[in-house]
Amino acid sequence: xxxxxxxxxxxxxxxxxxxxxxxxxxxxxxxxxxxxxxxxxxxxxxxxxxxxxxxxxxxxxxxxxxxxxxxxxxxxxxxxxxxxxxxxxxxxxxxxxxxxxxxxxxxxxxxxxxxxxxxxxxxxxxxxxxxxxxxxxxxxxxxxxxxxxxxxxxxxxxxxxxxxxxxxxxxxxxxxxxxxxxxxxxxxxxxxxxxxxxxxxxxxxxxxxxxxxxxxxxxxxxxxxxxxxxxxxxxxxxx
Amino acid sequence: xxxxxxxxxxxxxxxxxxxxxxxxxxxxxxxxxxxxxxxxxxxxxxxxxxxxxxxxxxxxxxxxxxxxxxxxxxxxxxxxxxxxxxxxxxxxxxxxxxxxxxxxxxxxxxxxxxxxxxxxxxxxxxxxxxxxxxxxxxxxxxxxxxxxxxxxxxxxxxxxxxxxxxxxxxxxxxxxxxxxxxxxxxxxxxxxxxxxxxxxxxxxxxxxxxxxxxxxxxxxxxxxxxxxxxxxxxxxxxx
DNA sequence: TAGATTGTTAATCGATTAACAATC
DNA sequence: TAGATTGTTAATCGATTAACAATC
Numbered sequence: 316x317x318x319x320x321x322x323x324x325x326x327x328x329x330x331x332x333x334x335x336x337x338x339x340x341x342x343x344x345x346x347x348x349x350x351x352x353x354x355x356x357x358x359x360x361x362x363x364x365x366x367x368x369x370x371x372x373x374x375x376x377x378x379x380x381x382x383x384x385x386x387x388x389x390x391x392x393x394x395x396x397x398x399x400x401x402x403x404x405x406x407x408x409x410x411x412x413x414x415x416x417x418x419x420x421x422x423x424x425x426x427x428x429x430x431x432x433x434x435x436x437x438x439x440x441x442x443x444x445x446x447x448x449x450x451x452x453x454x455x456x457x458x459x460x461x462x463x464x465x466x467x468x469x470x471x472x473x474x475x476x477x478x479x480x481x482x483x484x485x486x487x488x489x490x491x492x493x494x495x496x497x498x499x500x501x502x503x504x505x506x507x508x509x510x511x512x513x514x515x516x517x518x519x520x521x522x523x524x525x526x527x528x529x530x531x532x533x534x535x536x537x538x539x540x541x542x543x544x545x546x547x548x549x550x551x552x553x554x
Numbered sequence: 555x556x557x558x559x560x561x562x563x564x565x566x567x568x569x570x571x572x573x574x575x576x577x578x579x580x581x582x583x584x585x586x587x588x589x590x591x592x593x594x595x596x597x598x599x600x601x602x603x604x605x606x607x608x609x610x611x612x613x614x615x616x617x618x619x620x621x622x623x624x625x626x627x628x629x630x631x632x633x634x635x636x637x638x639x640x641x642x643x644x645x646x647x648x649x650x651x652x653x654x655x656x657x658x659x660x661x662x663x664x665x666x667x668x669x670x671x672x673x674x675x676x677x678x679x680x681x682x683x684x685x686x687x688x689x690x691x692x693x694x695x696x697x698x699x700x701x702x703x704x705x706x707x708x709x710x711x712x713x714x715x716x717x718x719x720x721x722x723x724x725x726x727x728x729x730x731x732x733x734x735x736x737x738x739x740x741x742x743x744x745x746x747x748x749x750x751x752x753x754x755x756x757x758x759x760x761x762x763x764x765x766x767x768x769x770x771x772x773x774x775x776x777x778x779x780x781x782x783x784x785x786x787x788x789x790x791x792x793x
Numbered sequence: 794t795a796g797a798t799t800g801t802t803a804a805t806c807g808a809t810t811a812a813c814a815a816t817c
Numbered sequence: 818t819a820g821a822t823t824g825t826t827a828a829t830c831g832a833t834t835a836a837c838a839a840t841c
Contacts, residue, residue: 354798363834365835377800379799422752428756497661509759511750517662520746522564522635524706524746592822607825
């Protein structure tokens, strides 16, 4: 099982780099840069130029051999590939602290995902306004999803309710679910779920912190507490 | 460059699975399961048993050949490996909507990362209480970090201020930074940053949604809008 | 032209999976 | 014992990197 490649035959790792390319290119665009070579762009993202060209090669035809990429052409090309050349209306289910935080995060809209509704079942929350949008009863969600042809939903309810919400979203016609609840969701084929597990992130970080502390101890056993070494080398980022 | 392996010589992919193993094991523990085989545990996580054993093999000695894993032993072993056998005190800098949402997310504390302070520079926020903790002036952060030997910091400030906050955290002695600001941080060697880029997540999702829609069109060109296919197969999860 | 660049294929590297001896 | 299990190494698979012809 799990043989057939999902989604357009592009590896997962490449998909995750597309938004980073787009972001950097938009930054260049904003400061008026017209041309950029694979080497320049790759360097600014701390990856190899050949990897960038290899990634682009899945889609092909961004430039011609010999000529660098034109920022003005690459930005819309990537937007189209990612699927945000047209705004992608999005809803949030779960108007607790996290849901409200996301609803307030205007960047989502600017990035191409305008909020078309935030829903909850809690009567105390329903009616409350966030950035000019009233929190609505979850019961109204399906109608709005169908009316506005909404494909994207964000789940920010407690883990115990997440599956039920996902079922209702799928039933209404949503195809992509961004799940912040710390639980796995079962969805039918033809629906994509992306889990945003905060606990995984902070634990992975914790593991690395532990490793750093251990290596510090072994390198300089008589280290002073409170004097953090004042090293000044290059950073150590993650995805 | 970038040759020497980071963090205890364990591949990134394995590190990210450790929290998932732990989570599932805690669930088993809660319902009173005593023994679990690699096959059972792997199946519930939708991975191969050999991968799980391979992962465990980096640390070694969780069981003996022929005997399944004992949940009661594996849980603390993994907690120790991840570095959360002792609570890891954590601070949040940035008490906006997201910062407040994280501060309210009690799971963080339950997972081993008790909140030892939430800070901001906005005088309107300073003093406001969240779960019994007052938002403090960012200026007080270094003292508290040093006093409580805090190693972990979460950044939820706007992108423009994130680097400055990171610098101050590092200066104070923080070693692991969980960065929610959509910008790259430069930190000295011996400090780990993990970027939580929401935009990347939702755009990767968008790409896949676009792929699904395209494949739907090519498979059934005369598809009705509003009739979402009613497929009922197995889900299609991501990490 | 010479130097720089892309698109594209081949080589390398690392991660996943399979296989199996040792053990219960 | 027979069947099931782990730890561990080898085989496979996929992703990254290098190389280079074609082009400007």
